[in-house]
Amino acid sequence: MPNPFVISILTLITTLATTSTIANTNLNTLNKTTTAPNSTITKALAPNLNTTNQLNIQVKAIDIQAGYDGSLNESYHKTSGLSLAGLVGIGSLYTSTEDLEGRIKKTAVNSTLSGNNITLNANNNINAAGVNIQADNSISGTAKDINIQNVNNTDTHYSKHKKVKVSLADVLGTIAKNPLLLKKESDGKVSFTLATATIDKAAERSTKTTVQLSNIDAGAGGISLTANDKHSNDKHSNDKHADNNPPNQPQGNINLTGVNLTATDGDINLTANNNTNIKAALETTNTKSSESHSKAEIKFVIKNEYAQIIPAVKAVKTAKQNLSKAKDAYSAYQQDLAQQQTQLQDLQAKLEDDIGFIEQIDIDEMSELVSDLQADKKYYQTNIALAASSLAAKTTALAAQLATAAASSGTYGFNAGIEFDIDALERQLQAQQTQSISSNLVANNININTNKTTTIVGSNLQANANNAVNSDNANNANNAVNTDNTNNGQININSQNLNILSSQDTNNTKSSTQHKNLNVSYTLYGTNSSNLSGSISRDSSTSTSQQTTHNNTNLTAANINLNTTQDTKIKGANLQATNQLNIDTKNLEVSSVQNKHKVKTRSQGASLGIGSSGVNSVGFNQSKADENSKTVLLTSMTAKQVNINTQAHTQLTGSLIAATDTGDKDGNDNGQLSLTTNSLSASSLNTTTNNKSNSIGLNAGGNANTNSAKLNRVSLDYTNNKHNSKTKVLATLGSGNIQIADIDQNNSKSKSNFKSKSNSNSKSKSKSKSSTKLLNRDIKDTEVNIYNIASHKGLKGEIDTRLLTKNGRIQIAKDIKKSGMITSAIQQIVNTDRTELKNFFSEVDKLHKTDEAVTAKIANNPALAKALTDPNLTPTQKQQLATELVSSVMLELGYTQAVDIKLVTDSQDNRKGHYGEDNGIYLNDVNLNNTKDLATTLGHETSHAIDNQDPSINTNPQNNASKADNEIYAQNYGDDFSDYVEFASENYGDGNLADTNNNNLGNTPAEIQRNTNLISNNNQDYARIDKSKGEDLAIIRYATPVLKDPSLIIKIAENGLKAIGIIAGAEIVNQVSDSAQDDDTSDIPKIDDVSEVAGTGAPMPDGGPPEDWDDGKLNTSSSKKSKKMTKNQVSDILDDKNWHKTNLKKQIVRKYGKQLKGSKNFDFYKNNRTGEVFIKGNKSSDLIKITLDKFIK
Secondary structure, X not given: OOOOOEEEEEEEEEEEEEEEEXXXXXXXXXXXXEEEEEEEEEXXXXXXXXXXXXXXXXXXXEEEEOEEEEEEEEEEEEEEEEXXXXXXXXXXXXXXXXXXXXXXXXXXXXXXXXXXXXXXXXXOEEEEEOEEEEEEEEEEEEEOEEEEEOEEEEEEEEEEEEEEEEEEOOHHHHHHHOHHHOEEOOOOOEEEEEXXXXXXXXXXXXXXXXXXXXXXXXXXXXXXXXXXXXXXXXXXXXXXXXXXXXXXXXXXXXXXXXXXXXXXXXXEEEEEOOOEEEEOEEEEEEEEEEEEEEEEEEEEEEEEOOOOHHHHHHHHHHHHHHHHHHHHHHHHHHHHXXXXXXXXXXXXXXXXXXXXXXXXXXXXXXXXXXXXXHOOHHHHHHHHHHHHHHHHHHHHHHHHHHHHHHHOHHHOOEEEEEEEEEEEEEEEEEEEEEEEEOOEEEEEEEEEEEOOEEEEEOOEEEEOOOOOOOOHHHHHOOOOOOOOOOOOOEEEEEEOEEEEEOEEEEEEEEEEEEEEEEEEXXXXXXXXXXXXXEEEEEEEEEEEEEXXXXXXXXXXXXXXXXXXXXXXXXXXXXXEEEEEEEEEXXXXXXXXXXXXXXXXXXXXXXXXXXXXXXXXXXXXXXXXXXXXXXEEEOOEEEEEEEEEEEEEEEEEEOOEEEEEOOOOXXXXXXXXXXXXXXXXXXXXEEEEEEEEEEEEEEEEEOOOOOOOOOOOEEEEEEEEEEEEEEEEEOEEEOOEEEEEOOOOHHHOOOHHHOEOOOOOOOOOOOOOOOEOOOEEOOOOOOEEEEEEEEEEEEEEEEEEHHHHOHHHHHHHHHXXXXXXXXXXXXXXXXXXXXXXXXXXXXXXXXXXXXXXXXXXXXXXXXXXXXXXXXXXXXXXXHHHHHHHHXXXXXXXXXXXXOOEEEEEOOOOOOEEEEEOOOOEEEEEHHHOOOHHHHHHHXXXXXXXXXXXXXXXXXXXXXXXXXXXXXXXXXHHHHHHHHHHHHHHHHHHOXXXXXXXXXXXXXXXXXXXHHHHHHHHHHHHHHHHOOXXXXXXXXXXXXXXXXXXXXXXXXXXXXXXXXXXXXXXXHHHHHHHHHHHOOOOOOOOOOOOOOHHHHOOOOOOOOOOOOOOOOOOOOOOOOOOOOOOEOHHHHHHHHHOOOHHHOHHHHHHHHHHOHHHOOOOOEEEEEOOOOOOXXXXXOOOOOOEEEOHHHHEO
């Protein structure tokens, strides 16, 4: 039943199929004789001529061609439709398809001739393509030229496809059913697709040409082919149509291409007045394809800033690992360099000693490569520095992400928006492949007699010695040799010139890729709401590959006899005789061949990112690679007995000639090699690899927590790699009787290995053609490894450019401060009962707003900023300072009730501050040592004031448990509050907080009286309130308590944090969990402090007190840290511009105070070479050397 919601716009289907067949002509008879010597040319198209006895054809010319079957099949489908159900996300809204498939096939049908004896005689030529000739006994053919070859089948496939699809999503329905259908993106976001449109296109055309061999099979009578132009009739010698040969081309040729000649129990005899060619056929495949994929997508994207912390944490870990790897790589490089230098020295020694087949060119090549390898040193060293820089950059990036997460806590870390993405990909491919299909000659004996040149290419000749026959044809060999069985297993080739060569397979490809992307996003909800951003990128690549693979010609027989009057070239062949291999020639060349592979790739790309403030990222990359390799395919000539007689010159190139016993699986040298030559030259052929690649990638971007257009992160990825190797395949002669008439003993590898036939009357001054320095005599060791060197020049790293400027370093320190808010919130959850896991976001948001309020007040109020650095503030000024800070924070947090702040001086009270029952804050000035102390106490009491206005907090003074819990909470908040005040003062205000409190009442009598009255009145108010009903900050600070239940942390990690998606917290809690097992909570991890680079002395973001929070009075807490520090800590402090804030200063001043002669201002100096530390006071001109050991554990 048709779907009522689908509207079919168009459906078109066409099919085309055609088939053509060339029917064979069949003739069956007992005997068939055709004679037309003068006037008839027999030309048959796919005939079948079958006789029971004799088939004799004698005509002017014979031309037999295969027939062909052909077929064409093509189908075309085109559909398009609109589905109304797609409007509600059920299926596709619109779909269109177009498909074309086709095949054109052409298949050859061989002609067949059969009979007991088949005789083919032509006055001119015999041409046969695609024939099967089968005789029970014998086959003979005589003509001027005999050309027998294969035919080819062709098979062409072509296709073309196009698909267009538009889909809408049922957002609410799908998410309601299964929220897990939200797709997780690679960058930590999750998304849901609202609509997509895709266009996919593909086209391909492939044509494959396969070989269909011609087959000529005979029985015991064998196969005899004779090409002799002397048989031509003078009457028709000028007839241009008499044959297919071009004018003036000599005739008398036998050409066999893609042919199987098989003589079961018989011989194959080929006799040519001119040339004999036995060659492989060629199959080809040509492919051309293209495809394109375009996709437009609209997505609803949700991003949680806390979830982004995990990739940032992993990036830090990876950067640490990369730093370690960079160091390891440098160590490995040093070892490799030493090994290569030793190898070079070894080669040089062998060259000097004339051993090891080493040439000067080998030394020159390796020297150049080792020199290049030495240049890699600076890259490895620089890469270590860059890896360290990357670690710093990744650490600051983590801090930035933590800060971003903290700033987004008001929206629970979430940002949501719409993202529009267009992606386009195009690929092109062209490929051409060829494959050689060998011709095969198999018989009892194979005899080839050619007046001029015999050429065998990529073919197999096999003479089977196991067949017992008595054929007179075996006696046609001109140089009979004494063998175990003269009439069996003979390959006899007699020619003026002989070429035995390999055939080649090739594989050439070319491909290209183009990729483009456009992305635009708009934030609807979150910290960066109404933010529009986008990116565009483009990259492309091309690749070409060229490969040539050789196929050796194979001659296999009991006896192989090769006789030429001129030249014999054996290049790319294996000759194997179980008995004798005999070669008699004027010049002999035996050479191996090289398979070659070459690849070239090129790519480049660029990207651009744009935010609300302008360009926020830019990237560029480019690479190229070239690979070149050559692999030696060995040419070998082996037999039980090898006899070679070369009248003039023998050239051996990377090949093997040896005598080995039949059946010896190990191929041991039996020493029965006899070689006599006038001169001999040996050279190696090399297996080499020469690969080089280089690439560069540059990227610049902004921070995660800002939309600024400043590109403050720069990354570099540069590589320049080379790999070169060389292995010599030696020219190898086995052991035996080697006689070289013309040999230069000074150019001989081993003088004792060869016998000279020259007499004493020869001209001693004539230059010898022989060169045996590279001649190897060990058939088991035919290769020499020269070098294998890999060079790597690489630079990879990232730099946070904020580290290079003061303002940038301030921003990094600010990020670290913000990141500490997350840890502080977790501390509150772990250490107090009032704060639960569900309060995490509100706690972080509270700290974020506190920091923002404090920073804004100090940055925009110069008078307040100056007051924070003044140790001589009067009580009035201190009250005003405190009131402004507290009011700004409470207003930012949404608390509008005013809080009265009063400064008191009660030396009998050990409290630093008190939040009274009258809802006022009292600051005890006699216990406040400096402005940091004031800020900490103020933040502590502000926490109580906030609690008093928050109905959800239990502030009942009679509830001791609740009171203690609120004190712990206030202590933590006060520490964070003072940290924010200190950071803002140093970076946005007037400098460091005053480090003393001079308890100044004023500079004039009137001012002193006014402040005295103020203190007196405040003291009276302070005395009247019931302290038991208020909240205190005593000098004895609350120590970080031991966890009530250590498993709480584990519970947070396993349940709470995962439940609300605070993935970053899991990284922290995982470490805290280990400490919790031992009831130890002192190891809460923190971001590495890099604040010293800012010169700000920003506190560590661990939520805990700074090292100098104690005033040296009544602290008896067991958690108090020792004032003694490790040597590394001391070194870090001395390198820190803010060293004067640390306990180290106080201890050293206390120790060397007298020598400072009352100096109040002084500086430290450090000798970077010796590590010695000195101190100099403003009232002393001498440098005083101090001993750090007194202050070090």
